[in-house]
Amino acid sequence: MAKSSETSNSDSHQHDSNMNGLDLEKQEGEFLTTYDEICDTFDDMGLKENLLRGIYAYGIEKPSAIQQKGIVPFCKGLDVIQQAQSGTGKTATFCSGILQQLNEELTQCQALVLAPTRELAQQIEKVMRALGDHLNVKVHSCVGGTVVREDQRILSAGVHAGTPGCF
Template identity: 60%
Template sequence: RDHGGPEGMEPDGVIESNWNEIVDNFDDMNLKESLLRGIYAYGFEKPSAIQQRAIIPCIKGYDVIAQAQSGTGKTATFAISILQQLEIDLKETQALVLAPTRELAQQIQKVILALGDYMGATCHACIGGTNVRNEMQKLQAEAPHIVVGTPGRVFDMLNRRYLSPKWIKMFVLDEADEMLSRGFKDQIYEIFQKLSTNIQVVLLSATMPMDVLEVTKKFMRDPIRILVKKEELTLEGIKQFYINVEREEWKLDTLCDLYETLTITQAVIFLNTRRKVDWLTEKMHARDFTVSALHGDMDQKERDVIMREFRSGSSRVLITTDLLNWPRWSFWQE
């Protein structure tokens, strides 16, 4: 099943684009009317750089490797591509999306359901930490058009034959570098073995380390390569600030000063370890700041409750690790 993989790789792990067609308007993409309604209702006005380049080759059925940073609109890129290719009247699973974390899988599900709202598209999140029996019953009762999930649970459902690969024609690996760095390589390879050999593969990744290139070489056929360079990315209406805190022990006071001086309705504080999340939460509680914490050691129910509180606004500050894959979260659009 080795297809020879992509040529045009640069040695520093950056792909070289081989597709230069740009469509800068959703109306010019030949999308279904019901899908266009969903796109505009979701609040999109103009496609982002990655969407202008990648939606068309995905819709045309090519294997696609898209390299762009988080927060560039990659989720909507493959969501729109999947929805455009769906046969709504066929009540079978036609697309499978893998994501590195449960939270990201659930967020992708929300985006797909929102964009596909006027089409009647169905999408199920297949994630660990939820009841396996309930999952089996859901998948058996009526196959969702799209399944999005984490590699472990998706493989389990395929293996037990509760998720049928028969009609799956598109396979998306989101945050491929992140999934492989989390040790999901074996499960991803096993999932590939259960899918049709002529399935369309779309791979999205911020970086292109060797293990990601290995996947593209092994499972993709003459892929379209799309690189969105950093200088092509814009954050319209967003100001960015950087504070140089020279000593670790000064960070807490600096953070508390910011908290008190800035008028922020909601904020997220990122830390690089779970231990630091617990430490900072405790310190800020001791100073009477209302904060909540989220990291991967918590069970799924607790994580869901914390996310609901933050989405509803009852919790204003969230302290977390990179579990959320933050730029994808659309709290502000609900």
């Protein structure tokens, strides 16, 4: 789905504005790093009330280390690269950031999460659905081993976020 140049320019200007408002240090190479804001609770992150409901309903009571540092930069629209061990809440981190930014009134794909495997794409879809349950967002994973026409029907009806995996 192509963006109009007007929308793309607007998004670019917003991204530049977000980046200029931060005090980021230049590290080795070309990446700007160190975002030091830490939120001890989900309530401190400024998340939508219905997203908070989804997070708590999913059974997450306190943010993990990666969630404490990682959700807010997503919510601010920053480009984010994060790394953490398995089982630390990475998926919930980026799903929360994505869900916070979605416009639920606009039933168009606003987020595309790429996954290297069918299983991971389906896991991401499951977490995104659970966290976004109270937001009424539509999420779909397009993966191999499913009926392509059904995927086309679902996508044509409109989704907010998608997770394609390997076919």
